[in-house]
Amino acid sequence: xxxxxxxxxxxxxxxxxxxxxxxxxxxxxxxxxxxxxxxxxxxxxxxxxxxxxxxxxxxxxxxxxxxxxxxxxxxxxxxxxxxxxxxxxxxxxxxxxxxxxxxxxxxxxxxxxxxxxxxxxxxxxxxxxxxxxxxxxxxxxxxxxxxxxxxxxxxxxxxxxxxxxxxxxxxxxxxxxxxxxxxxxxxxxxxxxxxxxxxxxxxxxxxxxxxxx
Ligand SMILES: O=C([O-])CC(=O)C(=O)O
Ligand SMILES: [Mg+2]
Numbered sequence: 001x002x003x004x005x006x007x008x009x010x011x012x013x014x015x016x017x018x019x020x021x022x023x024x025x026x027x028x029x030x031x032x033x034x035x036x037x038x039x040x041x042x043x044x045x046x047x048x049x050x051x052x053x054x055x056x057x058x059x060x061x062x063x064x065x066x067x068x069x070x071x072x073x074x075x076x077x078x079x080x081x082x083x084x085x086x087x088x089x090x091x092x093x094x095x096x097x098x099x100x101x102x103x104x105x106x107x108x109x110x111x112x113x114x115x116x117x118x119x120x121x122x123x124x125x126x127x128x129x130x131x132x133x134x135x136x137x138x139x140x141x142x143x144x145x146x147x148x149x150x151x152x153x154x155x156x157x158x159x160x161x162x163x164x165x166x167x168x169x170x171x172x173x174x175x176x177x178x179x180x181x182x183x184x185x186x187x188x189x190x191x192x193x194x195x196x197x198x199x200x201x202x203x204x205x206x207x208x209x210x211x212x213x
Contacts, residue, residue, distance in 0.1 A: 010173060011072075014159050015046040017180045021187065022159055022166045025179035032148030032165040033081070035126050036107055041162040043122035045103040047074040049156045049167070051147075054078065054139035057085045061139025062092065068141060071100030076152050076167075078145040079108025085131045090115030097121040105158060105165055107148040124160050 014022070023031055050073040054061040065075050075096065079087050088096075088104065089112035096104060103122035110116060113128040142154045150167045152158070157168040168176045194200050 019163045019166045021183040022180045024183045025176045030167045036148045044161040045122045046159040047102045049076040051145045052077040056082045058136040058138045059133035060135045060137045065141045066096045075104045077106040078147045082108045085133045086111035
């Protein structure tokens with residue numbers, strides 16, 4: 001029971017941290033291709049990945065993942081960067097939402113964008129298209145994948161916001177959380193100290209530029 005509580009807790013904590021700080025905590029590693037962006041800039045999600053590997057133009061594995069998902073899961077879909085055929089539209093996304101899935105992240109595209117926006121359900125993709133996928137039945141779920149150039153294992157924590165999507169492997173999640181919170185504190189302190197203070201800014205720049213030489 002305790003383990004379960006802790007796992008929920010860590011998701012809640014990651015939910016509050018900008019992807020920039022999480023990325024800094026991982027030295028810029030494990031970011032998805034930055035063309036994978038939220039449909040609406042306000043979306044922020046954090047949760048555990050249910051991975052989907054699908055052949056280009058065949059979205060049956062997405063349907064299988066929606067069927068298998070637990071509430072709170074985030075579907076992370078490797079559609080190989082395909083921008084021609086959508087992996088889902090508002091009907092499929094609506095089913096995912098109704099079954100308690102927290103978000104969909106895809107290195108590929110979606111369609112029915114206006115309908116999906118009305119759902120207020122976070123979808124991250126490379127963009128939108130009019131073309132549907134077929135349902136040939138290929139693909140796999142819950143296996144290690146590469147999505148947008150980042151390795152994703154089932155159960156990894158994924159965090160997405162307006163800046164992009166980062167993946168935190170389970171083995172490193174406590175350490176990354178600690179370092180990301182420290183970076184967030186530093187960013188906040190710096191902003192408070194320097195914003196609107198030209199003298200401090202000049203002093204800061206002189207120090208930095210001096211050290212770099
Ligand atoms: O049915 C599909 O595969 C794609 C679609 O248009 C939807 O989900 O609304
Ligand atoms: Mg549709």
